Amino acid sequence: MPQPFDISLITRGARIRRSPFFEATLKYGCKSYTVYNHMLLPSYFDDPVKEYWKLIEGVTLWDVGVERQVEITGRDAFKFTNLLTPRDLSRCKVGQGKYVLITDENGGIINDPVLMRLGENHFWLAVADSDVLLWAKGVALNSGMDVEVREPDVSPIQIQGPKSKQVMERLFGGKILEMPYYHFVETKLDGIPLIVTRTGWTGEVGYEIYLRDGSRGVELWEKVMEAGKPDNIAPTGPSDIRRIEAGILNYGIDMTLAENPYEVGLERLVELDQKADFIGKEALRRIKAEGVKRKLVGSRCQIVCKKI
Amino acid sequence: MPQPFDISLITRGARIRRSPFFEATLKYGCKSYTVYNHMLLPSYFDDPVKEYWKLIEGVTLWDVGVERQVEITGRDAFKFTNLLTPRDLSRCKVGQGKYVLITDENGGIINDPVLMRLGENHFWLAVADSDVLLWAKGVALNSGMDVEVREPDVSPIQIQGPKSKQVMERLFGGKILEMPYYHFVETKLDGIPLIVTRTGWTGEVGYEIYLRDGSRGVELWEKVMEAGKPDNIAPTGPSDIRRIEAGILNYGIDMTLAENPYEVGLERLVELDQKADFIGKEALRRIKAEGVKRKLVGSRCQIVCKKI
Numbered sequence: 001m002p003q004p005f006d007i008s009l010i011t012r013g014a015r016i017r018r019s020p021f022f023e024a025t026l027k028y029g030c031k032s033y034t035v036y037n038h039m040l041l042p043s044y045f046d047d048p049v050k051e052y053w054k055l056i057e058g059v060t061l062w063d064v065g066v067e068r069q070v071e072i073t074g075r076d077a078f079k080f081t082n083l084l085t086p087r088d089l090s091r092c093k094v095g096q097g098k099y100v101l102i103t104d105e106n107g108g109i110i111n112d113p114v115l116m117r118l119g120e121n122h123f124w125l126a127v128a129d130s131d132v133l134l135w136a137k138g139v140a141l142n143s144g145m146d147v148e149v150r151e152p153d154v155s156p157i158q159i160q161g162p163k164s165k166q167v168m169e170r171l172f173g174g175k176i177l178e179m180p181y182y183h184f185v186e187t188k189l190d191g192i193p194l195i196v197t198r199t200g201w202t203g204e205v206g207y208e209i210y211l212r213d214g215s216r217g218v219e220l221w222e223k224v225m226e227a228g229k230p231d232n233i234a235p236t237g238p239s240d241i242r243r244i245e246a247g248i249l250n251y252g253i254d255m256t257l258a259e260n261p262y263e264v265g266l267e268r269l270v271e272l273d274q275k276a277d278f279i280g281k282e283a284l285r286r287i288k289a290e291g292v293k294r295k296l297v298g299s300r301c302q303i304v305c306k307k308i
Numbered sequence: 309m310p311q312p313f314d315i316s317l318i319t320r321g322a323r324i325r326r327s328p329f330f331e332a333t334l335k336y337g338c339k340s341y342t343v344y345n346h347m348l349l350p351s352y353f354d355d356p357v358k359e360y361w362k363l364i365e366g367v368t369l370w371d372v373g374v375e376r377q378v379e380i381t382g383r384d385a386f387k388f389t390n391l392l393t394p395r396d397l398s399r400c401k402v403g404q405g406k407y408v409l410i411t412d413e414n415g416g417i418i419n420d421p422v423l424m425r426l427g428e429n430h431f432w433l434a435v436a437d438s439d440v441l442l443w444a445k446g447v448a449l450n451s452g453m454d455v456e457v458r459e460p461d462v463s464p465i466q467i468q469g470p471k472s473k474q475v476m477e478r479l480f481g482g483k484i485l486e487m488p489y490y491h492f493v494e495t496k497l498d499g500i501p502l503i504v505t506r507t508g509w510t511g512e513v514g515y516e517i518y519l520r521d522g523s524r525g526v527e528l529w530e531k532v533m534e535a536g537k538p539d540n541i542a543p544t545g546p547s548d549i550r551r552i553e554a555g556i557l558n559y560g561i562d563m564t565l566a567e568n569p570y571e572v573g574l575e576r577l578v579e580l581d582q583k584a585d586f587i588g589k590e591a592l593r594r595i596k597a598e599g600v601k602r603k604l605v606g607s608r609c610q611i612v613c614k615k616i
Binding site: 038132 | 323
């Protein structure tokens with residue numbers, strides 16, 4: 001049994017990067033950070049159970065600048081990006097997003113980003129905690145394809161919870177509410193360049209705002225806080241309680257390079273019948289045919305508290 | 309100016325892995341951890357200045373299990389590994405190590421690992437804080453070379469300081485002291501499989517012991533503590549004071565993908581005249597010819613404290 005561990009024992013150094021919203025999260029009383037993609041990720045501002053109820057009943061604001069983007073452009077960007085993922089990107093239109101897996105040649109999971117298609121040959125991968133940038137650059141090197149792979153100046157926040165709609169309407173007008181799930185628009189807010197997406201890590205109604213100018217993070221944060229005032233918007237960390245309840249997996253815990261999509265119940269993200277080739281296709285076809293020997297399952301437990 | 313930051317504000321989750329020595333570091337009173345290669349790295353057990361003097365005058369023990377290994381094997385392992393680094397590996401014998409850079413096609417620095425040559429076609433890269441595993445796997449994919457790239461069950465500790473010699477002698481016998489700088493031996497300690505190297509992150513006399521069986525971390529730690537008792541060996545974190553004093557760079561702070569070796573004063577690690585091709589050779593040749601526009605330099609400051 002691992003010993004209990006005091007969370008205050010973790011420190012940081014200059015090596016760990018700060019998001020454009022960092023100063024704002026300090027100002028609003030973030031109590032604890034973790035490290036994700038070599039950056040500080042606010043964990044919570046209040047008791048996690050209280051934060052859960054703020055998300056379920058109201059609206060919450062998260063600094064998820066740690067969701068770094070891997071940007072893929074160039075004449076072969078579509079073909080290259082489709083090579084990286086088992087999802088069939090021919091069914092992803094410009095202006096649309098997809099939850100995708102990045103797999104290696106054995107079908108092992110390298111990451112599970114949200115992919116956005118900004119142009120015919122322009123993609124963003126908003127990555128979980130592993131250096132997909134290095135993987136994609138490595139694959140590109142000998143691919144013979146005309147692509148550029150880089151990390152742009154883009155940092156998302158999430159606005160999640162049932163009251164997120166009215167906050168977004170105040171910020172961007174009523175038209176924003178017509179946006180379908182996993183779609184996005186390019187827009188500006190008082191000149192701040194943004195992409196607004198109908199996505200999130202909660203299973204609740206929610207949006208993400210991708211900031212495209214790192215110098216304007218605190219300004220954007222304050223604008224969202226202001227628009228959310230009538231609904232008591234609260235800065236919180238990502239809710240682990242809610243994401244587990246919603247069956248959303250967390251890379252590095254529920255899946256790693258040692259797991260394949262079939263073992264973690266993400267077979268819906270593997271489209272073996274598509275025409276295009278992708279990394280791991282052969283391995284995943286074999287794994288599907290042979291069946292898996294282990295499988296991640298959910299479990300439910302009820303804890304009854306009695307006064308004693 | 310960034311605001312001052314309370315280091316106790318950082319937390320951890322199950323996503324962040326523990327080294328095989330973690331329970332021992334807790335037992336010996338580690339006061340603070342940071343996150344490195346998705347793992348917990350003990351930062352300090354005592355005041356950093358006291359820890360500095362323990363290193364300079366005595367002997368210290370560090371848990372650097374976060375130095376993950378990228379293992380490269382297969383018929384083309386030599387050729388492939390030489391492709392990854394600007395150093396000329398034809399001058400690295402089996403049993404020898406090298407401090408190397410890993411560069412991308414633009415000459416940007418991906419990592420600065422210690423490389424060990426375990427066989428003609430068997431290499432370890434003990435990597436700094438970036439996923440070299442993904443980079444190397446990506447490069448291997450379309451390389452047409454017969455190589456396997458993986459992360460083995462290997463976790464190093466460092467034993468550093470002038471009294472490290474007598475501790476190593478007690479553990480492994482006097483022959484260990486004949487080992488030249490940047491060389492290593494494969495050995496066992498009461499059946500625990502190890503590699504012992506004459507390397508470290510201090511500029512002091514020092515050794516690293518690479519544990520090759522993750523289930524025996526605490527056992528190895530206790531054996532080293534026992535052997536170091538006569539010299540008052542102390543568990544500490546890596547000493548930032550000492551490494552800066554010694555001019556040793558720290559990946560993620562002093563150099564990143566955005567810097568090339570010439571900008572950070574590591575041109576001695578770029579061997580452009582070697583016969584072999586390596587990633588970034590062309591770019592680095594051009595950068596060398598054109599000269600760099602910015603350069604990392606050291607500076608010295610003296611602080612005089614007066615009683616007031």
